Amino acid sequence: MNKTWIIIKREYITRVRNKTFILSTILTPLxxxxxxxxxxxxxxxxxxxxxxxxxxxxxxxxxxxxxxxAITFExxxxxxxxxxxxxxxxxxxYVPADSSKEYRLVSKKQFGLIxxxxxxxxxxxxxxxxxxxxxxxxxxxxxEQQKEQAGNVNxxxxxxxxxxxxxxxxxxxxxxxxxxGFLIYITLFIYGTMVMRxxxxxxxxxxxxxxxxxxxxxxxxxxxxVGIGAVGLTQFLMWIVLIFTLLGVASALLPTETLQQASxxxxxxxxxxxxxxxxxxxxxxxxxxxxxxxxxxLIISCFLFYFLxxxxxxxxxxxxxxxxxxxxxxxxxxxxxxxxxxxxxxIFIMINAITNPSGTLAVWGSxxxxxxxxxxxxxxxxxxPGTVPYWQLILxxxxxxxxxxxxxxxxxxxxxxxxxxxxxxxxxxxxxxxxFRKY
Amino acid sequence: xxxxxxxxLKKHYATQKAVDDISFSIKKGSIFGLLGPNGAGKTxxxxxxxxxxxPDSGDIIFNGKKFNPQEDVRDIGYMPEERGLYKKxxxxxxxxxxxxxxxxxxxxxxxxxxxxxxxLEMESWWNKKIEDLSKGMSQKLQFVTTVLHDPSLIILDxxxxxxxPVNANLIKDEIFxxxxxxxxxxxxxxxxEQVEEIxxxxxxxxxxxxxxxxxxxxxxxxxxxxxxSIKTSEAAAVISSHLFDVVEHKEKQLLVxxxxxxxxxxxxxxxxxxxxxxxxxxxxLPSLNEIFIKLVxxxxxxxxxxxxx
Numbered sequence: 001m002n003k004t005w006i007i008i009k010r011e012y013i014t015r016v017r018n019k020t021f022i023l024s025t026i027l028t029p030l031x032x033x034x035x036x037x038x039x040x041x042x043x044x045x046x047x048x049x050x051x052x053x054x055x056x057x058x059x060x061x062x063x064x065x066x067x068x069x070a071i072t073f074e075x076x077x078x079x080x081x082x083x084x085x086x087x088x089x090x091x092x093x094y095v096p097a098d099s100s101k102e103y104r105l106v107s108k109k110q111f112g113l114i115x116x117x118x119x120x121x122x123x124x125x126x127x128x129x130x131x132x133x134x135x136x137x138x139x140x141x142x143x144e145q146q147k148e149q150a151g152n153v154n155x156x157x158x159x160x161x162x163x164x165x166x167x168x169x170x171x172x173x174x175x176x177x178x179x180x181g182f183l184i185y186i187t188l189f190i191y192g193t194m195v196m197r198x199x200x201x202x203x204x205x206x207x208x209x210x211x212x213x214x215x216x217x218x219x220x221x222x223x224x225x226v227g228i229g230a231v232g233l234t235q236f237l238m239w240i241v242l243i244f245t246l247l248g249v250a251s252a253l254l255p256t257e258t259l260q261q262a263s264x265x266x267x268x269x270x271x272x273x274x275x276x277x278x279x280x281x282x283x284x285x286x287x288x289x290x291x292x293x294x295x296x297x298l299i300i301s302c303f304l305f306y307f308l309x310x311x312x313x314x315x316x317x318x319x320x321x322x323x324x325x326x327x328x329x330x331x332x333x334x335x336x337x338x339x340x341x342x343x344x345x346x347i348f349i350m351i352n353a354i355t356n357p358s359g360t361l362a363v364w365g366s367x368x369x370x371x372x373x374x375x376x377x378x379x380x381x382x383x384x385p386g387t388v389p390y391w392q393l394i395l396x397x398x399x400x401x402x403x404x405x406x407x408x409x410x411x412x413x414x415x416x417x418x419x420x421x422x423x424x425x426x427x428x429x430x431x432x433x434x435x436f437r438k439y
Numbered sequence: 440x441x442x443x444x445x446x447x448l449k450k451h452y453a454t455q456k457a458v459d460d461i462s463f464s465i466k467k468g469s470i471f472g473l474l475g476p477n478g479a480g481k482t483x484x485x486x487x488x489x490x491x492x493x494p495d496s497g498d499i500i501f502n503g504k505k506f507n508p509q510e511d512v513r514d515i516g517y518m519p520e521e522r523g524l525y526k527k528x529x530x531x532x533x534x535x536x537x538x539x540x541x542x543x544x545x546x547x548x549x550x551x552x553x554x555x556x557x558x559l560e561m562e563s564w565w566n567k568k569i570e571d572l573s574k575g576m577s578q579k580l581q582f583v584t585t586v587l588h589d590p591s592l593i594i595l596d597x598x599x600x601x602x603x604p605v606n607a608n609l610i611k612d613e614i615f616x617x618x619x620x621x622x623x624x625x626x627x628x629x630x631x632e633q634v635e636e637i638x639x640x641x642x643x644x645x646x647x648x649x650x651x652x653x654x655x656x657x658x659x660x661x662x663x664x665x666x667x668s669i670k671t672s673e674a675a676a677v678i679s680s681h682l683f684d685v686v687e688h689k690e691k692q693l694l695v696x697x698x699x700x701x702x703x704x705x706x707x708x709x710x711x712x713x714x715x716x717x718x719x720x721x722x723x724l725p726s727l728n729e730i731f732i733k734l735v736x737x738x739x740x741x742x743x744x745x746x747x748x
Contacts, residue, residue: 206523
């Protein structure tokens with residue numbers, strides 16, 4: 001036990017002291033928060049504020065058009081396309097004299113997507129208002145008031161959990177589930193590969209035999225897995241602390257007004273690249289409000305459990321692959337496939353489970369150890385024991401721990417043989433024999 | 440007293456009998472040579488002695504008790520043929536780490552490392568990394584990490600491969616020094632001239648079996664072919680005789696093989712009777728290299744894979 005501890009310490013310290021580790025631990029949250037802040041900032045600043053002079057001899061728009069967020073309309077007397085710039089306008093809008101819809105906008109610059117959309121909306125609306133007034137004699141402002149009085153219906157989703165009634169928030173659950181499922185998926189790969197590389201390093205640098213003449217191969221493998229797992233946990237905790245601190249600092253620095261604007265602006269946007277900015281901006285604006293709604297204690301402790309045991313379950317498999325291959329990275333690739341495949345299948349089940357967290361696929365996916373670390377984390381935010389009954393959670397956890405013990409035992413035997421074998425890559429049949437022979 | 444005794448050790452792999460019923464014993468404080476061609480089963484044998492492999496059957500007696508890998512690794516230093524160190528780790532830390540894995544406390548480890556680093560003039564290496572060292576330097580470091588914890592049994596598998604003559608001599612002197620201080624050394628190689636120089640006792644294995652066991656002198660006596668070298672002041676007139684066959688003939692020097700039934704004195708008499716002045720007359724013992732080749736040649740050099748029933 002004591003020697004395993006020495007190995008754990010070495011694995012941990014050499015990695016934590018590594019410059020790449022320090023940089024990635026500090027830079028990732030900075031990058032993450034920086035990206036969100038930049039997108040928010042850009043989405044606020046990027047909305048063009050235009051002053052448009054309207055030439056409207058018939059008076060179709062005058063008194064009917066409202067200023068939009070991005071555009072102000074004015075009706076000066078002596079402005080035309082020759083002098084609008086000097087008067088401080090970005091554009092001149094000519095309203096057609098007849099009933100045709102040929103509105104002409106004269107400007108030196110191309111209007112942004114948002115500003116142009118705004119312009120069209122406003123003109124259409126004012127024509128509509130004008131028609132309503134002249135034809136039916138309806139005052140639009142009065143109509144709006146009436147509409148408001150009629151009231152809006154809000155659906156407040158509530159579900160019962162024990163004696164307590166909780167407010168449901170499926171969008172938040174979706175976000176948390178998706179995020180944590182994906183995070184576990186990525187970490188399984190990152191730290192699993194790190195374990196495999198570590199084992200390969202020991203094998204190819206020929207230190208394995210020196211070490212196993214002092215300690216049991218199993219101790220060396222466990223020491224490596226636990227050491228790297230501790231590195232992963234350290235990195236995670238630092239990321240969480242840093243991200244929360246930075247987000248807190250950022251949202252304190254940015255005035256609430258700006259955040260509100262960001263949220264408003266984002267609602268007017270549409271389209272591909274704008275959509276992403278929209279999500280980030282809304283997410284940021286909503287950040288404080290929604291954080292309180294989730295059961296954070298349960299989610300974080302389950303996350304840590306599934307992160308840890310998911311990692312332990314897969315790490316020994318990665319170690320076994322690392323022990324079986326030699327210098328050739330191509331060998332590692334082909335042997336890795338059967339390990340990466342279930343992880344990738346897991347992420348697909350997770351994507352399905354998040355839209356249907358009580359479906360058969362979701363339930364089984366969250367119980368079978370190969371997928372459960374990823375899939376279960378997508379279901380838990382929807383509620384325990386509402387969406388995930390206790391028996392499923394407990395069965396899933398027990399099976400994962402049992403699975404971890406089994407893979408570690410079997411892979412320990414593959415590792416023991418593989419680490420001292422040089423020469424050709426073993427076949428699956430040979431590795432199977434190593435794992436299940438008696439001695 | 441024997442430090443190590445192997446009794447009927449067997450280890451079979453799926454396709455070959457790597458070690459097939461080998462027994463021998465090693466005296467405390469001796470330098471023992473384990474010889475054999477490539478693939479003879481030496482490494483498997485050594486891995487069993489170091490507790491890395493368990494024998495299929497047979498016993499290993501270490502220090503009078505049944506060998507217990509967990510406890511006895513503290514007393515064994517093993518430098519395998521396939522050896523290496525962590526490339527990115529600092530040399531000092533690496534030495535401490537390996538010593539700790541052997542069961543030394545950190546303070547003890549530091550003390551011993553200081554002793555050895557001073558002894559082999561390696562003090563300035565502490566903060567360097569392995570990747571900065573030449574092959575010979577890392578070999579030296581490897582030797583230090585092997586003997587650092589004062590093991591009573593030191594196992595060296597091809598310790599001189601990659602070393603220049605100066606460093607090889609340095610390590611050789613250290614090996615003698617360690618043996619003088621009571622350590623037992625198993626020295627595995629297929630370089631016979633080194634064995635002749637260093638080892639007291641040798642065992643030769645081939646195809647998983649022991650085919651030779653004894654002190655270097657005993658072995659040579661066993662395999663001697665009664666060949667004598669005679670040097671005379673002037674060329675001999677009559678050289679043919681029923682007493683011996685001429686193996687090699689130069690003007691004033693003869694290499695003869697004495698026939699069965701006659702003795703060296705008879706041969707000497709034969710030349711003295713010719714009124715020659717004998718400058719030297721001595722027996723020529725075979726070199727270990729010759730014995731090795733003689734015993735191993737004829738068997739397939741690389742082992743054939745055979746199915747084990």
